[in-house]
Amino acid sequence: MQAMVNNARVRYLGVDHSKFNSNALVRLGDIGAFDKLFTDRPPSAAMQKTLNERGVAWQVADPVSK
Secondary structure: OHHHHHHOOOOEEEOOHHHOOOOOOOOOOOHHHOOEEEEOOOOOHHHHHHHHHOOOEEEEOOOOOO
């Protein structure tokens, strides 16, 4: 996985809101390694600040209708 991140021209990360501020069993790297984050709810103000400081754009995805 790390080789794919290292060799990608653009790096996207998709996570649901429950992943913010949690410890993971597997770590892909620093959030700053990604170019854009897609999520289901807006990140907290602190997380938005971190993303902005690291140059990571973020977007809340539109809900999927069934």
